[in-house]
Amino acid sequence: MKHLFKYIAIAILATVAFSCQEDDNIDFVSNLVTEPVIASEDALIAIDGENLGATAYTLIWEKANFGEVPTPVFYEVQAGLPGASDSEYEVIAETSKVFSEITGETLNNTALLLGLEPDMEAQLNLRVLAFLGARTNTKVSAQDVTLSVIPFDSGVEVLPPPVEGQPQLFLVGAVQAYYGVNAWTPEEALPMAYIGDGTTQLFEAYVKIGAEDGIKFISAAAPWADLEGNYGLETAGENNGQITNDGGSSDIRAGVEGFYYVRVDIDALTFELVQMDWGIIGDSTPLGWDGETSLNYNFEDNSFELNQNLVDGQLKFRSSNTGQALGGGDWDFNVGTADDSTAKDTGDDNFQITGGNFDIVLSIGLRGSTTVSGL
DSSP states (O other): OOBOOOOOOOEESSOBOOOOOOOOSOOBOOSOOBOOEEOOOOEEEEEESSSTTOEEEEEEEEOOBOOSSOOBEEEEEEEEOTTOOGGGOEEEEEESSSEEEEEHHHHHHHHHHTTOOTTSOEEEEEEEEEEETTOSOEEEOSSOEEEEEEOOOOSSOOOOOOOTTSOOOEEEEGGGGGGTSOTTOGGGOEEOEEOSOSSSOEEEEEEEEOTTOEEEEESSSSOGGGOSOEEEBSSTTOOSSBOEEOTTOBOEEOSSOEEEEEEEETTTTEEEEEEOOOEEESTTSTTGGGSOEEOEEETTTTEEEEEEEEOSEEEEEEOHHHHHHTTSOTTSSEEOSOTTOBSSOOOOOOEEEOSEEEEEEEEEOTTSBEEEEOO
């Protein structure tokens, strides 16, 4: 079952509130075997960006029972589209209580991750899964509750969960605040992209970093005390490309504000941090195919921008400095016309340009997805 990672700061126009009382004691099963029964009702929830982290919906259910042996019961709240199979539900909360206060942040991220369109009303089902401590048995609520949700596009990248079965690495630090979650909160760490071959532990990310922002790499989105991997510098300020797995290791700092390509090799305990310079190149640009006309990085908007007169011809976006810094070629990082184009070279076609004045914007997501506007 996939777990949902939340990276959008959002809020709620309309909320549905239920009265519920917390019970901090562990409940034990009786000899009556039943599934959890949802007591909450269907609701319509419109989501926008004005109240960060507000509760959008409170889901309440009756306790599940597993048999005669006293055993603590735990619950997952899961979300899926109508008609979804069990494997297509996303876990959005875990608790030992019999209710869950679901924030607008979670609902919005879930809706977008499951493919719902921003500003369009659509249905999202919630259900409850009950399980014993060791997950030796599970019981799913007999019915779903249906939410009609209207998500919104926050402009912040919605990240899917890491692929199950693949090695995982997460980025934690001050930069989390730029991606809609709390800085230095390991439970909300940013998932890096796995680029190994199945036997190697190699990861990458494309990250906005302030001059004094500290970052580290961790093995799971989990509390500090539960981490098997907590990777940072052995000596503060010594950015020599080496990391150590030590809870007392020091933060990594870029030293210069900008947009960075980050690559981490856990097998070798090394990292690379390259400030990316992006530009346009091609016979429609001032320098032709001989070099890049630089784009300006807008730190606040996390985008590369340029107002430029272009002539009839072709162009691509390129970051030759990044390929060179990593020991590769000028064209290792470039962006073309494909809808699913990434910041790495995938052989995309050139942009075809009819001469004129253009406000060009290139945005790059945490895992290398790209968006181009203005051409």
